[in-house]
Amino acid sequence: MMDFFYTPGTCSQAAHILLREAGLAFRAHKVDIFSGKVEDGSNYRAINPNGYVPAIAFDDGTLLTENVALLDWIDAQRTDAGSPTPMERYRHLQMLAFLSTEVHKPFVRMFFTESEDEKTYLRQVLAQRFAWIGSVMRGRHILGEHFSASDAFGYVMLRWAAMVELEVPERLQALAGLIEARDSVRTVLAAEEQELLGMAA
Known part of the structure; x- marks a missing residue:
């Protein structure tokens, strides 16, 4: 199972939502990007030397960073996304x-x-x-x-x-x-302790 590193309310929220949308199994780890600490007290820079989020660490030791790369990779795993031209x-x-x-x-x-x-x-x-x-x-x-x-x-x-x-x-x-x-979005907002915007659809 992969490990996903995020900071509530930041750009990492997009990957967090898409992981839920894709139904992928992952462990979520909250990061304080200012102190550089993961919620368990470990040093985040030991995982991602750049110190920012999001990041995914795979079981084989591969680390994937940069929001565009994560979002593109996650989107490719979705079974409901179809085959784009x-x-x-x-x-x-x-x-x-x-x-x-x-x-x-x-x-x-x-x-x-x-x-x-x-x-x-x-x-x-x-x-x-x-x-x-x-x-x-x-x-x-x-x-x-x-x-x-x-x-x-x-x-x-x-x-x-x-x-x-x-x-x-x-x-x-x-x-x-x-x-x-969407359920995926509401699940992530609850996990990140973020309020709904409440904009009318």
């Missing part, structure tokens, strides 16, 4: 990369900067990027009619938007409500 797979990777670099990273800057000017600029950037996601949605979910890794990651970013009271398109508000109704 080459272009569908590239679109899948495109959206995961966009969420990771163009949405996640500006949020991290916003959370830690003390400059109000920078916060204002980052809010404008994020508003534009959420607008783009809404504009390319091809169905009820980000990549069409079915739940995917992009939805898990996108949902976490929408939670962050709500935290900073950043307005997002109505289509994405509806998406957040739709995702939040």
